[in-house]
Amino acid sequence: MAEFYHSYRANVERGVHRLSQKATEEYEHARLMAARFIDAPADGSVIFTKNTTEGISLVANGLPWKRGDRVLTTLLEHHSNYVPWLRLKERYGVEVDVARPNAEGILDDSAVQEALRPGTRLVAVTQVSNVLGVTLSVEKIARIAHENGALLLVDGAQSVPRLKTDAEALGCDCLAFSGHKMLGPTGIGVLYLAASARDRLDPACVGGGSIEDVTVESYRLAKGAGRFEAGTPPIAEAIGLATAMEYLERVGLAAIEAHERRLTERLQRGLTETRGVEVYGPRDPRQRVGIVPFNVAKLNPHDVALALDVAANIMVRSGLHCAMPLARELLGKPQGSVRASLYVYNTPGEVDKLITTVQELAQSIA
Amino acid sequence: MDPQGLYDVTPRLDCGVCEAPTCRAFARRTLSARSALGDCPILRRAEYADRRARFAAQLEGMLRARDERGAAEELTGGVTYIRPCAEDSSKVTAETRLQRRFPVPPPLRLEVFDPSTWDWMLRSLELFQTARCSEDLGVARIEASGMTIMVFRDGRVNVRAAPDEKQAMGMIRLVSRTLWGSVICDCGNTSMDCAGGACTECHERPCPALDAEPFAFASAPPQADVEIDGLSLPCDTGSDALGDLDGSVCQAAYMLKGMAARVTQGSRCGHAFGDLGGVLPDARRKAVGMLLRSPESGHVRGALTALGALMDLQRAGDSLSCISSGEQPLLDVPRGLVTQALRVLTVSCQGLVCGRPPDAAAIQEEFDVFQDAWGTEFERSANVGALSALHRMAANGLYLSRLGGR
Numbered sequence: 001m002a003e004f005y006h007s008y009r010a011n012v013e014r015g016v017h018r019l020s021q022k023a024t025e026e027y028e029h030a031r032l033m034a035a036r037f038i039d040a041p042a043d044g045s046v047i048f049t050k051n052t053t054e055g056i057s058l059v060a061n062g063l064p065w066k067r068g069d070r071v072l073t074t075l076l077e078h079h080s081n082y083v084p085w086l087r088l089k090e091r092y093g094v095e096v097d098v099a100r101p102n103a104e105g106i107l108d109d110s111a112v113q114e115a116l117r118p119g120t121r122l123v124a125v126t127q128v129s130n131v132l133g134v135t136l137s138v139e140k141i142a143r144i145a146h147e148n149g150a151l152l153l154v155d156g157a158q159s160v161p162r163l164k165t166d167a168e169a170l171g172c173d174c175l176a177f178s179g180h181k182m183l184g185p186t187g188i189g190v191l192y193l194a195a196s197a198r199d200r201l202d203p204a205c206v207g208g209g210s211i212e213d214v215t216v217e218s219y220r221l222a223k224g225a226g227r228f229e230a231g232t233p234p235i236a237e238a239i240g241l242a243t244a245m246e247y248l249e250r251v252g253l254a255a256i257e258a259h260e261r262r263l264t265e266r267l268q269r270g271l272t273e274t275r276g277v278e279v280y281g282p283r284d285p286r287q288r289v290g291i292v293p294f295n296v297a298k299l300n301p302h303d304v305a306l307a308l309d310v311a312a313n314i315m316v317r318s319g320l321h322c323a324m325p326l327a328r329e330l331l332g333k334p335q336g337s338v339r340a341s342l343y344v345y346n347t348p349g350e351v352d353k354l355i356t357t358v359q360e361l362a363q364s365i366a
Numbered sequence: 367m368d369p370q371g372l373y374d375v376t377p378r379l380d381c382g383v384c385e386a387p388t389c390r391a392f393a394r395r396t397l398s399a400r401s402a403l404g405d406c407p408i409l410r411r412a413e414y415a416d417r418r419a420r421f422a423a424q425l426e427g428m429l430r431a432r433d434e435r436g437a438a439e440e441l442t443g444g445v446t447y448i449r450p451c452a453e454d455s456s457k458v459t460a461e462t463r464l465q466r467r468f469p470v471p472p473p474l475r476l477e478v479f480d481p482s483t484w485d486w487m488l489r490s491l492e493l494f495q496t497a498r499c500s501e502d503l504g505v506a507r508i509e510a511s512g513m514t515i516m517v518f519r520d521g522r523v524n525v526r527a528a529p530d531e532k533q534a535m536g537m538i539r540l541v542s543r544t545l546w547g548s549v550i551c552d553c554g555n556t557s558m559d560c561a562g563g564a565c566t567e568c569h570e571r572p573c574p575a576l577d578a579e580p581f582a583f584a585s586a587p588p589q590a591d592v593e594i595d596g597l598s599l600p601c602d603t604g605s606d607a608l609g610d611l612d613g614s615v616c617q618a619a620y621m622l623k624g625m626a627a628r629v630t631q632g633s634r635c636g637h638a639f640g641d642l643g644g645v646l647p648d649a650r651r652k653a654v655g656m657l658l659r660s661p662e663s664g665h666v667r668g669a670l671t672a673l674g675a676l677m678d679l680q681r682a683g684d685s686l687s688c689i690s691s692g693e694q695p696l697l698d699v700p701r702g703l704v705t706q707a708l709r710v711l712t713v714s715c716q717g718l719v720c721g722r723p724p725d726a727a728a729i730q731e732e733f734d735v736f737q738d739a740w741g742t743e744f745e746r747s748a749n750v751g752a753l754s755a756l757h758r759m760a761a762n763g764l765y766l767s768r769l770g771g772r
Contacts, residue, residue, distance in 0.1 A: 300526060302452075303507065303516045310518040311503035319452055335453045357503065364500035365507040 001185065001240040011232055013209060027235050030242035031225065034190050037245045038156075038175065039166040044224030045198070047191050048238050052157040053080035055176030055191035056124070058228065059153050060084035062201035063122065067093035070120040072150070074099045074107055075330055076129040076136070079322045081155040085124060095119075098325075104282045105132035105330065109140040120150045127159035127170075131321045131339065132281035133264075133291030135159070142171030151197055157181055162260055162289050162343070164253040173197040179237065183344075184244035188237035191228070205230045248344070256344045260290040263342045263351050267292050270355035276362040280331055290342030293321075296358060297366035301338045304361060308338075312357040314350075316340050369393045369477060370502060372428070375421045377408040380681070381754035382761030383737075387555060387564035387681075390482055395554035396425055397473035400567075407744055408754070428473070437472030441465070441521065448531050460534040461524045464542055468574035470552045477504070478521035480556040483548035486677065490650040491544065508541065515541050543658050543666075547673055551575035562674025563768030564761075576667065607656060608668045614649035615672050616719050618642050618679050619766070622686070623715035629690045630708045642683055650676055675718070675769055678762040682711055685759035694752040703743055706736040707756050711763035718766060729767040736760050 004026065010019035012027045035046045049055045057080075071085045075098055088094035099115035101107035112123070123145040127138050138154055145152040153174040156165065160175075161182035167175050173196045179188035193201065203210055203221065210230035213220045221227045248256065265285045272279050276297040282288050296304050305318035320327045320336040327336050340354060369390070376389035384405035386392040395401035403425065404410060409418045443465025451457040466478060484506050485499040496509035504519030515537060516524040523541055528534035547558035553567045557575035560568040568576070621642045653676065656669035688694045689704075696704060710732050717724020737757075744753055 299507070300514060303514065303524070303526070306516060306518065306522070306524060307500075307503060307505040310520050310522065311500070311505055360500055360503055361505070364503070365498040365505055 001236045001243075004236045004239050009236075012235055013226070023235055026239050026242075027233065030238040033242040033245050034238075035192075037165075037249070038160060038190075038192055039168065040192050041168075044226075045167075045192055045194060047193065047225040047228040048233055049176070049189040049191050050187055050234070051178045051180070051189040052078075052155060052176045053189075055174075055189055056081050056153065056155060057084050058191060058204050059122075059174050059176075059197070059201065060088060061204045063151075064200075064202070065092040065094050065121075068095070068119060070095045070097060070117050071122045071124060072097045072099060072112070072116055072120050072145075073124045074101065074112075074126070074136075075326055076101055076105060076107060076132065076134070077124070077126055077323065077326075078130045078155065078157070079324070080157075081124055081126055081153075082323075082325065099125075101134070101330065103330070104287075105129055105134040105280070106282055106287060107134075107136050109137055109144060112141050113144050116144060116148055116150075118148075120145075120148060122151050122153060124153040124155070126155040126157075128163070128289050128291070129281075129323075129326070130158050130291065131293055131323045131326050131337070133158075133288035133293075134282050135163075135287060135289060138170050138172060146171065151200075158289065158291065161248070162253075162256055164257070167192050167194070179241040179244065182241075182244055182248060184241035185237045188234050188241045190241075193228075201228075203228045203230065207231050209233070251344060259344060260342055261285070263346055263348065264288065264290045264292065266348060267340060267342065267351045267354065270351070271358060274355065274359050274362055276366050277358060280333075280337060290346075291339060292342075293337040293339045294358075295333065295337050296362050299361070299366050301336050304338045304358075307361055307365070308354070308357055312353060314354055314357065369397060369474075370504065372396065372421060372424055374502075375417050375424065376406070377414070377417075377750075377754070379408065379751070379754040379758070381408070381757040382564075383407045383740075383757055385566060387559045387562075387761070387765065388482070390480060391555045391559065394474055394477070394550065396421075397428065398471035398552075398554055400554055407741070408750060411750070432473055437475065439475070441475075443521065445535075446522075448534065451527055454527065457526075458528045458531050458534050459524070459526045460528065460531070460538065461522060462538050462542075464521045464523060464545065466549060466575070468552060470550070474550060474552070474554065477519050477550055479504070479517070479519050479545055480548045480550055481506070481519055483556045483558055484517065484545065487544050487547055487654070487673075490647070490654050490673075492647075492651065493654075510537070513537055517541065517545065540658060544654070546657065546666075547670055549575050558670065558674045558677060560674070561671045562678045563765035564674075564678070569768050576670065607660070608665060611649070611652050611656060611669065611672050614645070614652055615675050615679075616721070618645045618649055618676065619715040619718040621645055622679055622683055623712050623719060625683070625686060626708045626712045626715070629686060630705060630712070633690075642679070646676060646680055646683070671769070675766060678765045682759050682762035682766075685755045685762070686711070688755045689752055689759070694755045695749075696752050696756075697749050698747065699749060699752060699756065700739075700743065703736070703739050704756065706732070706739065707760035707763075710736055710760045711766075714763040714766040718769070724767045726767045729764060733760060733764045 008019045008022040010023045012024040031046050032042050035042045065088055073085055085096045089096050097115050097117055099112045125141055128135050142152045151173040154172040156175045156177040160177040173194045175192040177190055180186040207230040210222055210227045211219050212222045268285045271277050271294050277294055279294045301318035305316050308314040308316055317339045321339055327333050372393035373390050376393055378389050380388045384392050384401055386395050392401055403422055443463045446461040448460040451459045481501040481504040485501050488497040488499055494508045494510040499506040506517040508515040513528050514526045523538050525534045525537050549557045551557055551560050552574055553565050555565045560573045560575055653669045653672040656665050660666050713729055740757055
């Protein structure tokens with residue numbers, strides 16, 4: 001990113017001078033890299049967005065809706081994969097169905113099947129809950145969706161950074177994820193669109209870069225990814241994301257997954273065995289990734305997070321994690337929870353420090 | 367920079383030989399080069415070689431990190447935010463950062479309050495429904511009137527679920543005053559230790575922690591309309607209030623003197639006199655009440671000095687209890703050494719009791735005699751626990767002798 005700003009900071013696809021050519025080359029390399037990272041074909045199936053939220057909203061606002069259409073989502077969703085559907089209900093009279101997981105957050109594919117109603121045009125699910133860390137069997141859900149003539153949109157914000165992803169094998173039509181959750185910069189995300197979705201989706205925004213031809217009275221949209229990327233794109237951020245992906249590939253997604261699983265088991269065991277600490281999500285750590293939410297007795301989660309920061313330099317998210325329906329309906333915790341998120345850079349020593357600090361909080365101030 | 371890691375390696379016996387009143391203060395003083403590792407007689411012993419090496423390595427690492435990264439900025443104080451609570455927008459949450467108003471050496475910047483002194487203050491208060499503190503983490507939680515107040519050693523005070531902004535800020539003002547005694551002075555001690563005569567440095571110069579009103583919020587008296595559950599602290603703000611408080615401190619000193627005399631005569635005392643038969647808690651409540659409620663800055667300062675004296679008396683009482691009850695058996699400690707320590711304590715208490723400033727120079731001389739003999743005995747004896755308690759008792763006696771002018 002620094003090199004882009006220092007050496008060739010120019011716009012893409014717009015100039016013939018060498019700086020623009022270099023910028024275009026790097027930007028398109030980033031696109032190829034992103035496609036490779038999720039085993040997607042290099043045929044313009046990958047478009048750059050601002051983040052996962054924008055990717056999902058592009059789909060929500062780009063499909064043609066009419067009263068009586070249905071969307072099926074789940075209680076496990078982040079607001080970014082929940083509010084857009086409620087908005088469709090408000091705007092177009094689209095019906096929103098919600099599949100409910102069990103108390104541990106595990107969503108059986110039969111629950112999806114049961115919640116699916118005739119007229120469902122889109123199934124929108126996360127692959128990994130951002131609150132509970134629980135993983136969903138997307139392949140099975142894809143089969144159910146397609147058998148019923150619906151498209152499948154997958155929120156991959158938590159899964160793509162840590163689980164080897166093959167977009168085609170997953171069977172999804174749309175897959176959105178963010179750069180900032182995978183060692184990349186903020187302000188960059190990816191939306192994968194299979195041909196099945198690309199053909200039906202209207203760009204939410206048009207302008208420079210997204211058209212093939214414009215006359216005084218008409219325009220013709222560009223083919224491929226460009227039609228969804230109106231205006232100057234986040235060039236530096238895309239280059240930064242590609243570098244992060246190259247790094248993750250070098251480390252190896254399998255190695256990252258195994259490392260995270262070891263840490264998750266250690267953390268879940270340590271917290272579960274701590275008196276006064278309540279851990280949410282699947283009891284079997286093999287059913288989750290390195291996201292472990294918990295509460296310490298009746299302490300407010302924000303107070304716990306502040307204490308962990310000041311006392312032990314541990315940064316955790318606290319509160320409702322942009323998933324209010326889940327916190328209220330499934331967990332029954334209107335104040336939310338403390339969420340520890342582990343990744344490739346964490347160590348067993350850090351996990352132990354978190355456990356001992358939480359133990360001390362539970363003993364001393366709870 | 368977190369001195370907790372250093373403190374974890376100290377003996378945690380608070381013997382006072384290094385001239386710091388507590389091992390926490392010693393850990394901080396080594397960071398600012400006011401004390402050296404070699405000043406701790408316990409870490410100098412062969413059987414503590416491992417801890418000594420860990421302390422040295424940790425200290426070196428912390429100082430190197432400071433040199434590499436540069437000194438942390440002193441964080442700005444004031445209100446960080448006041449906003450509706452996330453979980454209940456009809457209530458208010460607020461956060462402030464209390465700030466020392468005097469410069470401190472860079473390594474001490476990130477710790478504003480001493481958690482063990484808070485803990486003592488919170489236990490003295492008996493004011494809030496819940497008041498719990500983790501000394502190791504430097505975090506305290508208070509519950510009062512449906513509000514939750516969190517205090518962090520870096521100076522943050524956070525109030526949640528307050529009915530409105532006025533109540534939130536009123537609570538912060540109130541809690542801030544309880545924190546004044548635990549603010550860390552530039553010498554590495556707490557302001558309460560300085561007030562109680564434990565600091566040689568602040569005994570001989572104006573103490574910045576005591577002389578500068580340290581907190582913006584602590585300087586204003588709490589608003590009268592802040593309702594705190596169970597607030598029944600004595601709050602005598604009349605002209606005789608200080609005299610009354612002084613009387614309570616003298617009563618505690620008188621009792622301790624009597625107990626020291628009994629031990630000198632060879633009698634054993636039970637464990638129960640750590641609080642001197644309830645006199646210390648009563649005196650603490652009076653002092654804290656004045657500290658929290660008085661609009662007079664002279665009274666507030668007087669209350670802090672009284673609390674410093676009461677802390678000295680409590681430490682000396684605990685040590686006396688510890689050695690005379692057999693919890694730390696004196697075994698082969700020479701009788702003369704015990705008598706000399708008791709003498710330092712007795713003479714200092716007598717000075718407080720009779721209302722005349724004790725002859726501090728004479729007590730210092732007595733203490734020096736004791737300390738020389740103690741050093742010789744410490745080299746010879748393996749009885750580290752009892753000897754530490756003995757020194758702690760004499761040292762706190764010495765601190766009391768420095769209170770004459772206050």
